[in-house]
Amino acid sequence: MPARRQKVRGSRQSVDKPVLDSLPMLVVELDRLTDEARFENATIERACLRGASARDAVFDTCSVARSEMDETRLPGLRMLDVRMEKCGGVNAD
Numbered sequence: 001m002p003a004r005r006q007k008v009r010g011s012r013q014s015v016d017k018p019v020l021d022s023l024p025m026l027v028v029e030l031d032r033l034t035d036e037a038r039f040e041n042a043t044i045e046r047a048c049l050r051g052a053s054a055r056d057a058v059f060d061t062c063s064v065a066r067s068e069m070d071e072t073r074l075p076g077l078r079m080l081d082v083r084m085e086k087c088g089g090v091n092a093d
Contacts, residue, residue, distance in 0.1 A: 023061060030067075033057055033074070 023041055030039075030047040033054035040060045047067040056076035065085045072092045 025063065033072075 025041055025043040028039060028042045028044050030044050030049065033049060033052045035055045036057070037054055038058045038060070039062050040058075042059075042062045044062060044064045045066055047064070047069075049072055050068045051071045052069070053073040055074075056078070057074055058078045059080070059082045060078075061081045062079075063083045063085075064087055067084075067087045069092055070088050070090045072089070074093070
């Protein structure tokens with residue numbers, strides 16, 4: 001039986017290092033979303049998506065920074081290994 005990983009309480013370091021820091025990332029300029037949009041290994045900065053609406057969008061291994069996502073409607077949104085820094089998301093659904 002494989003050994004189970006245990007989280008260290010009180011530690012400021014995660015058990016596994018973040019994957020984002022070691023991957024080459026594609027810089028993406030994003031000003032709108034479409035249904036079933038897919039972003040993989042991407043860096044998205046300063047995106048203005050205020051009020052955007054899209055179904056089944058996927059963000060996989062992405063870094064999103066300083067982006068506006070207020071009042072977005074994203075049913076079926078899937079996010080895996082996504083880092084969001086200084087992003088707005090007021091009244092997002």
